[in-house]
Amino acid sequence: MSYATLSTTSTTSTTDSTLSGHGWTPELEELFTPLAEAGLTPARIARVDRGQCDVVLADPGTGELRTVRADTRPVRDPDPVNCPCTGDWAAVDLAAEPMPTVSALLPRGTAIIRKGAGGRSDGQVLAANIDTVLIAVSLAADPDLGRIERFLALAWESGAEPVVVLTKADLVDDAEFVRADVEGIAPGVTVLAVSAETGEGVDVLRACTPGSTALIGQSGAGKSTLTNALAGMDAMTVQQTRASDEKGRHTTTTRELIPLPGGGVVIDTPGLREVGLYGGQGLAQAFSDIEELAENCRFHDCGHHSEPGCAVSAALADGTLPQRRMDSYLKLQRENEWIASRSDARLAAARLKKWKATIKSAGPIRP
Ligand SMILES: Nc1nc2c(ncn2[C@@H]2O[C@H](COP(=O)(O)OP(=O)(O)OP(=O)(O)O)[C@@H](O)[C@H]2O)c(=O)[nH]1
Numbered sequence: 001m002s003y004a005t006l007s008t009t010s011t012t013s014t015t016d017s018t019l020s021g022h023g024w025t026p027e028l029e030e031l032f033t034p035l036a037e038a039g040l041t042p043a044r045i046a047r048v049d050r051g052q053c054d055v056v057l058a059d060p061g062t063g064e065l066r067t068v069r070a071d072t073r074p075v076r077d078p079d080p081v082n083c084p085c086t087g088d089w090a091a092v093d094l095a096a097e098p099m100p101t102v103s104a105l106l107p108r109g110t111a112i113i114r115k116g117a118g119g120r121s122d123g124q125v126l127a128a129n130i131d132t133v134l135i136a137v138s139l140a141a142d143p144d145l146g147r148i149e150r151f152l153a154l155a156w157e158s159g160a161e162p163v164v165v166l167t168k169a170d171l172v173d174d175a176e177f178v179r180a181d182v183e184g185i186a187p188g189v190t191v192l193a194v195s196a197e198t199g200e201g202v203d204v205l206r207a208c209t210p211g212s213t214a215l216i217g218q219s220g221a222g223k224s225t226l227t228n229a230l231a232g233m234d235a236m237t238v239q240q241t242r243a244s245d246e247k248g249r250h251t252t253t254t255r256e257l258i259p260l261p262g263g264g265v266v267i268d269t270p271g272l273r274e275v276g277l278y279g280g281q282g283l284a285q286a287f288s289d290i291e292e293l294a295e296n297c298r299f300h301d302c303g304h305h306s307e308p309g310c311a312v313s314a315a316l317a318d319g320t321l322p323q324r325r326m327d328s329y330l331k332l333q334r335e336n337e338w339i340a341s342r343s344d345a346r347l348a349a350a351r352l353k354k355w356k357a358t359i360k361s362a363g364p365i366r367p
């Protein structure tokens, strides 16, 4: 399938303001006009299962919000990145038989894409059309700075604004100390310490999450608990962490989009064991301090090894740039380059296959 190509004629609507709490905007409304004229209904995907999904829409009859099960087969795509995902805006044919179908997906504003698990170069979309990415990190153990940097690169790459949320602040005495430490590796990013247990920091967090928010992080980081705290109800099931290793039991298996009382939605994602980067510029944003240093190197193509006038080496030498952070940057950069070359090869193979199919369907060339 391909994303719907949409013209931009203006329109007015009476019912779709119901969806504004779910992120529906006048701009989307305008994009949707030709689809509305074709009898389709706008809907936000709240959960995806194999071949089907739950969508939230304003009922064309009553104008009330309704969750509907819809068939996603018409928008199936060989590239997993183009397949429907929680947070996508969809055009739904409610009259389709035997069940409503998703007829098209609207172009995405933002999307969190990680490298698919198991060494494949496919991407996997975790959430679409989000404004803020909350990176949940448990304070129950010493935070792994390298892992936070990796999550930050993934979050920046999505196009949404990252926020680091240090969870379970009630379990430690020095939350502020750790928070300041993490702030040092997250240039331009808000870092909050929060406890769902005592409520500490939850109001501040709420103020940081207007519009659509997605929660990412390792299993057991406290994502579902935070979702419940933000939603003010038990929207997600939370299971006890295994006491031995502080790991959760992978309670959250399907992504879900939950409306917040003050407007906006939060998308809880399953715990991520592996967070492979899927290329792009997010890494440069996550390491903007190093990128800025590099701009002061004497040579434009400085490799930051032993070149004269290297600002990065100087910062490493005087300790303003920790070696750990530099190593982390180089490691993620290698990984990013690898995935970029892998996906180039994959795209080339796909193009070749398509070309062969086109030639075949065109039949023998006539003299
Ligand atoms: N003390 C304390 N425990 C918390 C807090 N937040 C979460 N927990 C506990 O941490 C464990 C894991 O929380 P979840 O919210 O299920 O974690 P998750 O990140 O959603 O886990 P997955 O669904 O596996 O990805 C549960 O036992 C929670 O009760 C907190 O603020 N303080």
Ligand SMILES: [Zn+2]
Pocket (backbone or CB within 6 Å): 294, 297, 298, 302, 303, 304, 305, 307, 309, 310, 311, 312, 313
């Ligand atoms: Zn340099």
